[in-house]
Amino acid sequence: QLHLQESGPGLVKPSETLSLTCTVSGGSIGSSANYWAWIRQPPGKGPEWIGSISYTGGLYYNPSLKRRGTISVDTSKNQFSLRLTSVTAADTAVFYCATHQIYGFDVWGQGTTVTVSS
């Protein structure tokens, strides 16, 4: 059974770049037909999809990020990553990695809290 675990700094300064990694176990990113996604949930709000990537090359981002986000896959480490540039306090959230197919997000990580503050 797939297991996903997020990792990265819990505190990022305004205007800097947020970098998170999701480690996948129980299956291989490179052999899966799944999409690998990042989702965030600001305090008191619903989840917001950030973007998704597939091993075969599909890559989609939420337009609301205004091109600040980059998702990449490292098949050698069975990981995928998120970089979010020029962060502000509005980017403070719990960040989840997840995998999905056409019908929905079927496996989620536990989530990691990222606070943007000086």
Added chain:
Amino acid sequence: SSELTQDPAVSVALGQTVRITCQGNSLRTNYASWYQRKPGQAPVLVIYGKNVRPSGIPDRFSGSSSGSTASLTITGAQAEDESDYYCGSRDISGNHWLFGGGTKLTVL
């Protein structure tokens, strides 16, 4: 519209039936998926597609849809069902995903 709208809070008496709704234009062309999230835990997919329960999800959970409204029904709510529930769907383009703001379910 690119939004999914949910009632912020719903309550149900133990053992009774409750319906949680989700409204949005994307639901006219895409099925909703429903997620249960308890504090400190990873969200769990409970319903997807026309009315499909992933393995391990009790059969008291069911889904339905009509026009721009999708519903999650819990028939015979249990204390352990008290949680936040979120709906999600692909947007009209099919390439992006939307989520609702969530419904906090209280089991009395």
